[in-house]
Amino acid sequence: MRRVSRYMTAFALLFCGFSLYVARQAAQEPATRAVEAMPISVARGEGSSTTTDADTHTRRADLVRRGEYLARLGNCAGCHTADPARPFAGGRAIDSPFGRLYTPNLTPDLATGIGAWSDADFLRAMHEGMGRDGERLFPAFPYVEFTRVSDGDVLAIRAYLRTLAPIRYTPPANLLHFPFKLRGLIALWNLLNFEPARFVPDPHQSAEYNRGAYLVEGLAHCEECHTPRNLTYGLSKTRRFSGGTQAGWLAYNITPDRVSGIGGWSDDALMRYLTTGVAAGHASAAGPMAEIVQNATQYLRPEDLRAMSVFLRAQPGVRDLEHVKELRPRDMLGEPAIDDVTTLRGSGVGGVGDAGKVSGAQLFVANCASCHRWTGAGVTGGAAASATSAYESLIHNSTVGASSADNLAMVILYGVRRQTKNADVLMPAFADELDDAQIAALANYVTKRFGNPATATTVSRIADLRAQAQ
Incomplete structure (x- = not known):
């Protein structure tokens, strides 16, 4: 309000x-x-x-x-x-x-x-x-x-x-x-x-750059999600492509900033992400971005995908406000669990009702470890692992390493469904299986154990995210 x-x-x-x-x-x-x-x-x-x-x-x-x-x-x-x-x-x-x-x-x-x-x-x-x-x-x-x-x-x-x-x-x-x-x-x-006007190519840029600009700034309307909003809820003109929100999901920074953006991504990695929804070692698409990959970008011609990559990687790098003080990209954080399972042996089942009293480790072993392994390393898809991991690793994962746990919580709430020509990815939704306190505890365990230890969420925040229309 x-x-x-x-x-x-x-x-x-x-x-x-x-x-x-x-x-x-x-x-x-x-x-x-x-x-x-x-x-x-x-x-x-x-x-x-x-x-x-x-x-x-x-x-x-x-x-x-x-x-x-x-x-x-x-x-x-x-x-x-x-x-x-x-x-x-x-x-x-x-x-x-x-x-x-x-x-x-x-x-x-x-x-x-x-x-x-x-x-x-x-x-x-x-x-x-x-x-x-x-x-x-x-x-x-x-x-x-x-x-x-x-x-x-x-x-x-x-x-x-x-x-x-x-x-x-x-x-x-x-x-x-x-x-x-x-x-x-x-x-x-x-x-x-709003400034109504048709696209005008930049005479100082290549034809490939201009094609990418036409696509990204036009029909692909990438800024609608990836640019923050100003006071009147218009698109910010000074922080273009530096990240925004959509239906409770964070649309991450896609400027060439090396910490909060895609400065560490190659053109091929960005093209693979837009084609398959997965850039190994960087990110995997969920929420609205999974939908974009499934419905739109996987069908684009390689020359159009490369043009979009060329344009985006030529933009000024803008540091995401949440990462101003950070020195490492979110996809570089995390390490595997070593002894969490043995530590849990003989312990009682955690209670519910308050996130601090719920065992995130127990919830992870019970609901997540069968696919992501209790170490958090995931299960790869064999020869096609570089493009389509069967069960995503939670280590060096941009969602788990982010400064906000919102996207991780949204993935737990609503799952992931992403169908492409390469794979049919399905992670079940837990919104009907776990309450807000359990999801908060689970998300906090995952971020601290496999990603950014400084990231945490609350029961009230989970309730807000649950209320978002998808």
Whole structure:
């Protein structure tokens, strides 16, 4: 509540700028309408009398395939699918400090989806954050990044979405706190945090760098999770890619900082991570990042993955605020357990109800050691271990070595499910098996024994994480 109050105060103080923004938008609208009035087919050069039906069919099929690839890159299905039986039909909950939003239906259903939208409507939504009826879209939809995507790529996605099976489904209504449910406030938010403009290549950089910038800053919208937020919940312009939060998960620093970022990763390691979800000796994907790997990045072409790596590794290194005083990367911490199992022999079962009275070691041996071994070394996947460890090592593990135990606690609560072309990774969820005190005790044992001894969590923090919509 304190954070929401702070945001409300900020909006109240800045509301005087609203009239300035409205005036500026009014001056720009005639030109915008003129651009939208241009037939899309003319802009693409269609309608030539020399074009055969076969040529048109081939071009349209190519456009749809390209749109499917780009929709994967943007993880459109991940955000707009709540029920796997209703792909792209929306209804997925997104929690924020302002309340809960539900994603809309993207299928071509005329009544509940976007089947009645024109190409111009779709372009305006992607580039300006405006709905078909002129309503402002809540910035949980990342139009801040999508504005950089070219018209051609946006229309390719639109062509692909038209091929989906229409599903008649109306997602639940948003549950936002007052005054954030008022869409008029989004105009003020845009004034502070949004600059509509297409991507412009940097003439001083290589074509590979610019391709990576176009992907990372555009459809991949990496900043939505990996950049911290400012007072108005916009993306920080001074700490780009230095880490953020999403649905209770920490999205780690992906700048080239060698302590808190990916400065110690090679291009190949980053590409393997995006393809398989595992970078041996560094990290394995869980939570929203596992979903990104499963739905999006594993399908990207090698040249696009390398371009993204080149761009990210060329950014300024920014030290994660949680690691300012640290000298070693989180994936360099930890050592195997030696005698914990023998120490437990003959001891009674720990009680429950308070994290300090619960034996984290006992919980680990009972629930985790069969897969991760009681030493914490895990079980490798044989010849493919470099890409897909069967059971992750907890030593030199970026989640276990982090300054916050949030991601470790989230993994224990919700497990890991990550399907790729290389492996089907499944760690069970313990949210229904262990209470908050047990999960806190287990997480604290794992961080202290196998990772960062200074990291600890509390029962109340586990309760907060459990309440996050996934």
